Amino acid sequence: MTNQNVVVSDGKSGINMAITAAAVSGSSLFTTAAQKPPAVPGTSYITISKKKLLQNLDINAAAAACGGGGARINAWVDSMRASSPTHMKSPPPLSGDHQTSWTMQHPSALDMFEQITNASKGKQIVMFLDYDGTLSPIVDDPDRAFMSESMRATVRKLARYFPTAIVSGRCRDKVYSFVRLAELYYAGSHGMDIKGPSKGSIHKKGAEAVLFQPASEYIPMIDEVYKALLEVTKATPGAKVENNKFCLSVHFRCVDEKKWIELAKQVGSVMEGYPDLRLTQGRKVLEIRPTIKWDKGKALEFLLESLGYANCADVFPVYIGDDRTDEDAFKVLRERGQGFGILVSKTPKETNASYSLQEPTEVMAFLRRLVDWKKSALRNQFRMRRRLEEINMFLPN
Ligand SMILES: [Mg+2]
DSSP states (O other), X not given: OOGGGSSOSSSOHHHHHHHHHHHHTTOOOOBOGGGOOOOOTTOOOOBOOHHHHHHHHHHHXXXXXXXXXXXXXXXXXXXXXXXXXHHHHSOOOOOHHXXXXXXXXXXXXXXXXXXXXXXXXXXXXXXEEOOBTTTBOOXXXXXXXXXOHXXXXXXXXXXXXXXXXXXXXXXXXXXXXXXXXXXSEEEEGGGTEEEOOSSOOSOOSSOOOOEEOTTGGGHHHHHHHHHHHHHHHTTSTTOEEEEOSSSEEEEOTTSOGGGHHHHHHHHHHHHTTOTTEEEEEETTEEEEEESSSOOHHHHHHHHHHHTTOTTOSSEEEEEEEOSGGGHHHHHHHHHHTOSEEEEEXXXXXXXXXXXXXXXXXXXXXXXXHHHHHHHHHHHHHHHHHHHHHHHHHHSOO
């Protein structure tokens, strides 16, 4: 087996795998030095011990050495379990201190609304929104992950005031069929399929309609693996394979949890023949995509560049997402030192996001406040301009 098949999202496989394994063992409340968020005065940060990190690196090495065997399959499933909704309803018991520490490190974006908008003053806010679990609730049937009319109306208003992109692991056409707003940017297949608004956007800074597909050469391979996965997973009731054009999702949402290992083994058996593909876990889903270094973080950077904000100091990107794959985008924002990531989660999770929101209803409340704040700011600007014009009229020449 090659490292591409290990449960990681990028080339820094050792560290990320260590994080996965530790999360499985119930201590998901840690960070590593490399990912440590900025210090908040008066709070302590939980760090993983060196001994534990080395222990987890051993697990990684063992999983890699066994060539795709049981350890690797178990790690996939355990990691998926740790981030799946049913488990988040009954998370492992946490001490009050841990919960408080996490909340202090990742406070509610609603509670911190004024601080966020103050930090954005004089800058152009650009909004990036994940779809599943962020704009729509996670439901058993992925084909029925509809967003509410009120959420759609909110996102429509949002796009009037800020450039807005939907960034999803889903096929772009699929996510568009759920959102149905032509004025947005869409980055489907984890950012491997990007398109600009099909309806005139007022936010373009000289950019043409974007269309970027860095993994198009993989389409035949993805089709082939899709067919193979459909065949092998037939035996597992409830298993659903989704073809996202540039990547694939194997949904575990409707599969009896006792059958998860069996289904993961079926996926693993197909993956063994494709070293150019890699596998990541999400909430009740295993995702397969090309090994190319392209993810939601790269998509965010590409879209900022397309909008004309490549090297601008006056841009303020806000990315809201709930899944492990969104961490790539949170990390980009942290590294750029621009804007913020907001994690949608009811429970503490290791994350590069700065703030948190608990569920899609809170996301909607946050987006509405953002729209109201911008409207009011524009109204004040308009009044101020009128006042100045009136004063100028009465001033002697
Ligand atoms: Mg999501």
